Amino acid sequence: MSTDRTFLGRLSLPERRHLTDALRTETVGGVLLLVAAVSALVWANTFPAGYETVSGFHIGPASLGLDLSIEHWAADGLLAIFFFVAGIELKRELVAGELRDPKAAALPVVAAICGMATPALVYVLVNAVGGGSMDGWAVPTATDIAFALAVLAVIGTSLPSALRAFLLTLAVVDDLFAILIIAVFFTSDLNFAALGGAFAGLALFWFLLRKEVRGWYVYVPLALVIWALMYNSGVHATIAGVAMGLMLRCTTRDGEEHSPGEHVEHLVRPLSAGLAVPLFALFSAGVTMSSEALRDVFTQPVTLGVVLGLVVGKALGIFGGTWLAARFTRAELNPQLSWPDVFAVATLAGIGFTVSLLIGELAFEGDAALTDEVKAAVLMGSLIAAACASVLLKLRVRKYQLLVAEEERDEDEDGIPDVYEEGTEAYHLRMAEIHERKAAEHRERARLAGAPRDGADRPA
Template sequence: MSVPNDRKFLGRLSLPERRYIADALRTETVGGVLLLFAAVAALVWANSPLSASYETVSDFHIGPAALGLDLSIQHWAADGLLAIFFFVAGIELKRELVAGELRDPKAAMLPVIAALCGMAVPALVYTLENIVGGGSLDGWAVPTATDIAFALAVLAVIGTSLPSALRAFLLTLAVVDDLFAILIIAIFFTSELNFAALGGAVAGLVVFWVLLRKGVRGWYVYVPLALVIWGLMYNSGVHATIAGVAMGLMLRCTTREGEEHSPGEHIEHLVRPLSAGLAVPLFALFSAGVSISGGAIHDVFTQPVTLGVVLGLVVGKAMGIFGGTWLAARFTRAELNPDLAWPDVFAVATLAGIGFTVSLLIGELAFAGDAVLTDEVKAAVLIGSLIAAVLASVLLKLRVRKYQALVSAEERDEDEDGIPDIYEEDNPEYHLRMAEIYERKAAEHRQRAQLAGASRDGGDRPA
């Protein structure tokens, strides 16, 4: 009996993909730690006797007013430095689309559906809470984003014995999440358009694309051009970070003959330390500094806007991603790695409730005209992310116990021949494992045959 050889989402990756994911995880983990330090420093600074100096530095304006760029330090961090973060996100997205999991529509269904549900359900939770409580609906998008750096940092610290497929799931999910967050910012948080500046930004992007296709090299060409594009995009009314995404998507992320790395991977390797080590931490430093007191924490859980953000991150994200993943696995041909269990997926779905960088940015955009409410929403993002991180840490720790025993069994090499005993054909465990895999394959084949027969006969679909 032949079993269909469908590509599995989160199945065994090729060696280049495995190396790429491993390198990305290491870097993102470091970035997550720096981001955490910056956020803590901002909270300490904003709640210390030197809080006035925090406001002074954040509101200090610098830049050429004639070019429309006389911005505060906080705006430079959010609109300027964060464009570097989105540039790297654009490269990651491009790579996934042309050389990663998302290049195969069948394999892409699961993370796309999970990410969509993981954004729609938090928005729905927020909306329902504010309809019932009579709050503002402007912040519906705040709890929709996942902070990949923070989430991966928690996973790296807690989930040391968890399967690599779990990390790959979170990474792929976050790339798709970033794409939809970018679209939300571009569509819903664009102010009145300046078509002259927007036309100039588009023209600059065309020049950028042509130079790339012609093979022109040199940072002294692209960096000044990128700054011009960013400045025009900012003045156009479209959020300036979109310029970074657009340029990242234009880079070629496939290798040609004689190339060890694609241009996109090479540039990402060069720019990522600037993003993870400078841009994102500085954004956190000047965005996370909100006053946290007993009264402020009480307000977070009593006001519909802030409570909607917390519930969206903690409840909406977990239920949305888990439910979306289950629906995709149940009603499409996408499959999870057989080494993963549904409790693993729920733990990662809970972890995705850490919405920091992009959630803070969307909060600033959604309530730009109300400084008090903006700070309250920021506090809600911080508290919701902390709750999600704690809950996910508990769930992941419970799963670690199971996988520690599994890893120990798979790495056992009693005859010291360099090959784990479980993979040697004379080991009974090897045959048992192969039999389990074959039986699972056979059951899947039988189920597909039953479904196909029921469809041909016009009968009811079996449960």
């Protein structure tokens, strides 16, 4: 017999702490991502020749098949770090997070699937009617969690931890399916010798982890070899990062405060969010923007499909999938929140930047003009989604602030929010002591306020 379960309810304390740490880094990285994207646009539109020269500059050993442009290194090299962190996050969610329990995982998984299928369907419909190319169907399917959190940081909206966790879990599942899309649909002719070497390297990586061999000087060179072999195999090189991330152990053992996966993620996430992704944005988001280019974004079927996919498809897909999953899994929405809150988060998920730009480059490889148009559409769609989500979230900002204040309340000052202690005997004893102390302070202030001043008449 199924039992009712609260959707967007309170997180466990360990989950809440992990979420806070992860989102803090992603938010800072998201702000850097915004700065990098704006810098790329300014650079490309003020000094286009210089931008093209730097992003097209080739470096790397040609004998190893790695004579790549700076833009190519950013997309295939630095983004492997981003996907490595995504792999660790996915593994952690599967073994210790929201995706551990199949019943609890149903909502975000169904929401993420619908949130990827609906934008693709919107794109296909627009291009079927307009006679455009179907090659870009996957472009509007991805969500950029760092960019979304940067928007939250900029507009100053305090989201309750449950809504933030929902957004993060959506992004993790979203990343998984984006990885599958890249691996299945954007793999060129395979070099089986290089692919076999990459798999052998991954097997050695896994073996060393199982034997608990320690030392970055062992794993970093091995990871670089695996990445190079994966790149030369024809499979997109970022898949190597995901595979290695998934191999790390993300459960703790006796005597461990953090698992190896969490420890590595803590070290690498700032590198990913603070360096790899912003540099990718710097060398990928630089498109020439003009009134004619902006007009084409809303008139050409390919670019219009991307914009509508991100703005309309994402919001309707995630919200509709969430509502249907909640309806048929007997999950009840947290009474402190409402379905418009879910729709606001679904709209925020329409910010597709990093992975959308990457898929756009892969989908229209060889057509530089169309690639730039698609990039402009991704930027415009993400901007519109951010603006719409900001308005929707601002309408409920006072309610969110009250919920967050309640989550953060720690009257006994023991470092643990009171909502996680209520109902325990120790908590009630501490609270009784606090209330008694406050009452004594109040009585003392009242006594001093009523005492006669010096020189005033005193009773005989």
